[in-house]
Amino acid sequence: MNKHIPPPADTASSPIYDALRRDLVGGRFAAGEKLAINALKEHYQVGLSPLREALNKLAAYGLLIQENQRGFRVPKLSREELDDIARLRTELEGMAFERAIAHGDAVWEADLLAAAHRLKRADVSLDKGEEWERLHTQFHRTLVAPCGSVWLLRFIEQLHDQFDRYRRLGPKMPSIRQELDEQHHQLVELALNRDGKAARALMDDHIHKSYEVALARYQAHT
């Protein structure tokens, strides 16, 4: 009946894993907070075993800290780590984008235009901006998708999640958003023109501007 091929899920993700990851990246938990397992069990309406398995996976992924027999905590935030993450993002995402531009085909070009369009049209006020965030992540994923390295994509995804813990602190800030949105379209343009060098330069600048936003929020948040 259904001709659509399901996405080849690299790691089988359960509903509880997805929900926790979303809430951790979205800043629903305070940094440094110790998670009360029984409270989570109630809040997410899930059994102990699936919950613990999700927490273990998130700890291995880097969104939680697991201490000896002392349960799980949300990792602290620090200026040093934000700098680290932003710098690595610049290196890895730039590398991946250049490779994607070298190898991406016509289908990729169409995907890029589609992802950019959906992001532009997204209603930022809907669902606390969650829908916009989803499309934004998907857009950046599409930019680097045909880079040819599954491990590079994996690391980039991980860094994105970490970066977003800083970028999504506090409430919305539509002022800077404007400039970043424009860059999204310029990134697509340079990709379609196969200008790898300029594309990478713009990606560097894009990440740097996002970094400034994230840093400002981090400093306002402390």
Added chain:
Amino acid sequence: MNKHIPPPADTASSPIYDALRRDLVGGRFAAGEKLAINALKEHYQVGLSPLREALNKLAAYGLLIQENQRGFRVPKLSREELDDIARLRTELEGMAFERAIAHGDAVWEADLLAAAHRLKRADVSLDKGEEWERLHTQFHRTLVAPCGSVWLLRFIEQLHDQFDRYRRLGPKMPSIRQELDEQHHQLVELALNRDGKAARALMDDHIHKSYEVALARYQAHT
């Protein structure tokens, strides 16, 4: 009593996690093999819950594939993935080594010499070479340790484990080993001389030679 400060375990690792990781990297399980949980439970003499939590962490780490409700499998090996891993190792480890040379202090220099010496003196025939492998991993870890990026170190560690799944296929091969051992000492020398450029070039060559060993083993293994 004990004045030694325990290593700041990033992710709390249980005995069962360490054992499984060691055996997965060491090739004790066949690639593509489906893990029989009850058999593991017996073999490692451990309860179901700690075992499952370890398996979940290893899946998030990339040493296992977790399928919908179909348990865990050992990831397949492929030429494409080996190439991917080797290429990324070259980029990331080269980057980290250069940064380490720029920032490493006198303590690092001493650690380097010590790690290289221990590796040289290691008895390769002992414990199926497990002790040599441990020291080899530790040596490479030391090379990049003061690079200043915990996330970069994390990714490099992960890639090392993946790479070793290929490199450690089949029995020992002492012939090529000689040349690689010499490079270890040259890497230390260039690091002590703070010659970042030359050090990175040698690191590139070192990984490339290791890659050739791993590739030969992979092809012999199929």
Added chain:
DNA sequence: TTATTCAGAAAAATCGATTTTAAATAAAAT
């Protein structure tokens, strides 16, 4: 006051058993 020890309480980790799901085999139908 400061530090130390010892309950009591709370929480995490683990275990054993149950439920659910997928795989394998056999029977029936096209």
Added chain:
DNA sequence: ATTTTATTTAAAATCGATTTTTCTGAATAA
């Protein structure tokens, strides 16, 4: 003979309860 459908078997996932460990705070001693 091949495909389809039941039935059985095996394994994975989940649950509830138990055990173990850590945390808290009061009481004692320095």
